[in-house]
Amino acid sequence: MAKLIDGKAVSAQVREEVKQAVAQRVASGKRAPYLAVVLVGDDPASASYVRGKARASTEVGIESDTLTYDASISEAELLDIVAKLNNDAGVDGILVQLPLPDHIDDRKVIHAIDPAKDVDCFHPESVGTLVIGLDGFQPATPAGIVELLKRSDIETSGAHCVIIGRSNIVGKPLANLMLKKGLDSTVTVCHSRTKDLPGIARQADILVAAIGRANFVTADMVKPGAVVIDVGINRVDDDTRERGYRLVGDVDFDAIEPIASHITPVPGGVGPMTIAVLLQNTLMAANRA
Numbered sequence: 155m156a157k158l159i160d161g162k163a164v165s166a167q168v169r170e171e172v173k174q175a176v177a178q179r180v181a182s183g184k185r186a187p188y189l190a191v192v193l194v195g196d197d198p199a200s201a202s203y204v205r206g207k208a209r210a211s212t213e214v215g216i217e218s219d220t221l222t223y224d225a226s227i228s229e230a231e232l233l234d235i236v237a238k239l240n241n242d243a244g245v246d247g248i249l250v251q252l253p254l255p256d257h258i259d260d261r262k263v264i265h266a267i268d269p270a271k272d273v274d275c276f277h278p279e280s281v282g283t284l285v286i287g288l289d290g291f292q293p294a295t296p297a298g299i300v301e302l303l304k305r306s307d308i309e310t311s312g313a314h315c316v317i318i319g320r321s322n323i324v325g326k327p328l329a330n331l332m333l334k335k336g337l338d339s340t341v342t343v344c345h346s347r348t349k350d351l352p353g354i355a356r357q358a359d360i361l362v363a364a365i366g367r368a369n370f371v372t373a374d375m376v377k378p379g380a381v382v383i384d385v386g387i388n389r390v391d392d393d394t395r396e397r398g399y400r401l402v403g404d405v406d407f408d409a410i411e412p413i414a415s416h417i418t419p420v421p422g423g424v425g426p427m428t429i430a431v432l433l434q435n436t437l438m439a440a441n442r443a
């Protein structure tokens with residue numbers, strides 16, 4: 155039976171640490187860190203994520219405002235808003251909620267954010283800093299996974315970490331973090347063109363699934379005793395639920411839980427860590443300013 159890695163509990167611990175550090179900062183006479191969140195359009199999922207981020211910020215003493223704009227805003231207007239936030243010394247972190255409407259180039263907007271305020275760690279300079287292994291902002295979901303591993307006392311040094319998925323927000327940045335000095339894993343990244351993916355997955359001491367397909371990782375892909383981290387969030391129909399669906403990960407939890415040494419549940423595993431890392435990044439931005 156695998157040990158369950160409790161993302162809610164670890165996230166609460168990290169948020170408490172940020173709260174104490176913010177309180178110390180304020181007690182020393184400095185102002186509270188300030189996060190500007192930019193929300194364009196009325197996508198309910200984006201609005202809900204943004205509310206969660208604002209609430210979590212307030213809880214740890216980080217001030218934040220959500221700047222909301224109609225979906226019809228032009229790219230030039232949005233770039234102008236980002237430039238104003240860049241130049242405002244009272245703003246420590248800038249987060250532009252993605253996706254943006256089709257007529258706006260996400261990349262142009264992300265690249266316009268001052269790297270010193272890039273708390274989402276999406277700017278090419280932040281990504282470069284990560285790849286070189288220098289200290290900087292942490293990519294939220296990958297750094298959340300690393301916190302889960304560290305605080306569960308999982309040995310990463312020399313471990314073979316197999317990551318399934320090569321996205322820019324999970325797979326690639328996680329590969330770079332796991333390679334960093336201090337974590338020192340041997341990393342393999344698998345993707346949709348990988349040959350014999352089950353055979354490679356079975357070599358993993360730490361197996362991370364970030365694909366976006368329910369039950370993609372089956373028991374035959376897991377070495378007994380492996381640590382299994384499930385990043386996926388997938389909706390599957392469920393008539394027993396009032397909303398008609400439930401959320402599951404990419405891992406066949408019931409089949410793998412008996413053979414893994416540690417496993418993250420979905421929900422309640424990797425998900426809660428993302429906001430905790432955003433708060434850490436915002437505090438870091440303020441302390442560096």
Ligand code: NAD
Binds near residue numbers: 322348365387424
């Ligand atoms: P993505 O769609 O950008 O990338 C998916 C990756 O899976 C791609 O690199 C692709 O090569 C790989 N893939 C697809 N089909 C495959 C196959 N048949 N075999 C091997 N590899 C295959 O997705 P993403 O943004 O990285 O997100 C992945 C999942 O993680 C989604 O379910 C998403 O909702 C979830 N997610 C969760 C969090 C969190 O906080 N828990 C954060 C980000 C993403």
